[in-house]
Amino acid sequence: MINVAVAGCGGRMGTAVVDAVSAADDMAVVCGIDPHGSACAGFPVFATVAEALDAVDADVLVDFTQPAVVAGNLAEALPRGVDCVVGTTGLSTETLEALASDAAAGTALFYAPNFTTGAVLMMEFAKAAAPYFPEAEVIEFHHCNKKDAPSGTAVRTAQLIAEARSPRVSEAPSRETEIPGAEGARGALVDGVPVHAVRSMGYVASQEVIFGSLGQTLTLRHDSWDRTSYMPGVLLGIRSVGEREGLIVGLETFMD
Numbered sequence: 001m002i003n004v005a006v007a008g009c010g011g012r013m014g015t016a017v018v019d020a021v022s023a024a025d026d027m028a029v030v031c032g033i034d035p036h037g038s039a040c041a042g043f044p045v046f047a048t049v050a051e052a053l054d055a056v057d058a059d060v061l062v063d064f065t066q067p068a069v070v071a072g073n074l075a076e077a078l079p080r081g082v083d084c085v086v087g088t089t090g091l092s093t094e095t096l097e098a099l100a101s102d103a104a105a106g107t108a109l110f111y112a113p114n115f116t117t118g119a120v121l122m123m124e125f126a127k128a129a130a131p132y133f134p135e136a137e138v139i140e141f142h143h144c145n146k147k148d149a150p151s152g153t154a155v156r157t158a159q160l161i162a163e164a165r166s167p168r169v170s171e172a173p174s175r176e177t178e179i180p181g182a183e184g185a186r187g188a189l190v191d192g193v194p195v196h197a198v199r200s201m202g203y204v205a206s207q208e209v210i211f212g213s214l215g216q217t218l219t220l221r222h223d224s225w226d227r228t229s230y231m232p233g234v235l236l237g238i239r240s241v242g243e244r245e246g247l248i249v250g251l252e253t254f255m256d
């Protein structure tokens with residue numbers, strides 16, 4: 001059995017993780033961490049990761065909390081030798097690397113900006129298309145309680161496009177064309193790729209990647225309609241992380 005501690009267990013993703021882990025045969029929720037969470041059926045809930053890991057023997061910490069607190073949670077868990085499966089977005093690659101470098105020997109920090117197979121494939125397809133299209137823009141759509149913009153998935157997609165694209169420079173107009181009072185109209189540039197963040201009631205999480213070249217566009221789109229879409233990827237991460245060490249980024253690492 002894999003003993004799993006769930007940070008953010010009272011949140012939108014945390015409650016789905018608790019349900020998915022509880023339903024799996026080879027793992028169990030040994031505790032939750034949530035500052036305002038009350039005790040849930042079957043396991044204790046602590047206010048901090050430090051309190052939880054002092055009290056309970058956990059193999060894996062799953063973190064779906066907030067950009068402002070995730071680094072502190074990981075800084076408690078990794079030096080104690082607890083493997084971490086992290087979905088919380090908003091951390092830079094440099095911060096992830098620094099956290100992983102403080103991990104105990106044999107301990108892994110696995111971060112996936114998106115745990116759905118569909119979004120992973122969208123990013124792979126974007127990487128494949130990038131060399132053939134001089135223009136590329138990302139539009140992401142999320143529920144209006146999201147605390148970070150742009151999304152972790154959009155940032156990762158832009159990074160992958162930038163790494164894969166041909167040296168030909170985009171001819172699309174950029175910030176210099178924004179009219180006074182409407183700065184930001186052309187989006188935020190992430191590694192040179194314009195990224196636009198839409199926030200509205202009605203969305204869970206969606207993203208479009210639009211590629212353009214002479215006389216044609218190619219649009220890739222992924223939609224998460226329900227948070228259950230992330231759960232097979234989270235369980236795969238929990239099952240896989242024990243065999244690894246150091247920083248691992250992206251669910252594709254563990255997908256066949």
Ligand SMILES: NC(=O)C1=CN([C@@H]2O[C@H](COP(=O)(O)OP(=O)(O)OC[C@H]3O[C@@H](n4cnc5c(N)ncnc54)[C@H](OP(=O)(O)O)[C@@H]3O)[C@@H](O)[C@H]2O)C=CC1
Pocket residue numbers: 007008009010011012013014033034035036037047048049064065066067069073086087088089090112113114115116230
């Ligand atoms: N990688 C992926 O595939 C996905 C990633 N995400 C990311 O996951 C994160 C969580 O999203 P979501 O579930 O919607 O957010 P929620 O706000 O619904 O949940 C976050 C929970 O974390 C709690 N929390 C706050 N501080 C701490 C702390 N120090 N330790 C433990 N728990 C804490 C919050 O409590 P309180 O509200 O009382 O402060 C809340 O219950 C976001 O960063 C989001 O971007 C989301 C979906 C998929």
Ligand SMILES: O=C(O)C1=N[C@H](C(=O)O)C[C@H](O)C1
Pocket residue numbers: 089113114115142146147150151152153154204205206
């Ligand atoms: O906050 C969310 O909801 C999501 N966050 C992740 C992100 O920032 O990319 C993954 C997914 O888009 C849902």
